[in-house]
Amino acid sequence: MGKRPLRKTNRTVLIVVEGETEEAFISHLKKRYYHRGMRLSVRIRNAHGHGPQGIIDKLKSVAKTEDFSQRIAVLDADIPLTAAEARWLRQEKVDTIVSVPAIEATLLTIHGKPAPDTTEACKKELQRHAPGDPTELSYHERHFPHDKLEQARGKVAVLDALIAAVSTE
DSSP states (O other): OOOOOOOOOOEEEEEEESSHHHHHHHHHHHHHHOOTTOSEEEEEEEOTTOHHHHHHHHHHHHHTTOOOSEEEEEEETTSOOOHHHHHHHHHTTOEEEEESSOHHHHHHHHTTOOOOSSHHHHHHHHHHHSOSOTTSHHHHHHHSOHHHHHHHTTTOHHHHHHHHHHHOO
16 A cells, blocks of 8 residues: 655635724635635734734734744735834735725725725725725625626736735645
């Protein structure tokens, strides 16, 4: 009887997000682009709106109990990184995906709408074009169907990076 071939391990990805909207949107992307049988394991953790420092704290706490092939911080640019935060992310080899000024701007861009300069204005504009609660998965299923996401691919860098994070083995 021959030796059994070694089983390949899955690539593991930790995505830490700033808030509920990011968590719901990335969960939606995972549902659309991740398929059973992929050699990939994606975990999404939420820092619950505590800005870059909250994301770093969450990365540190999760790293104590689990090991990941890749760690990604999904940030809004409305709260800038301090030099110490940027240095820590670099030293720990954490990839960053930044929405300017916030995730709502990325969502507007996917819809082909120009994004205002402030987070509050982006939130109001998003409600005008896609009314509902963006913290719920059903919102993203309704307003960001697969064909709309595919149309925006290649044009919206944040979307491309997020899709790659949840679907690249």
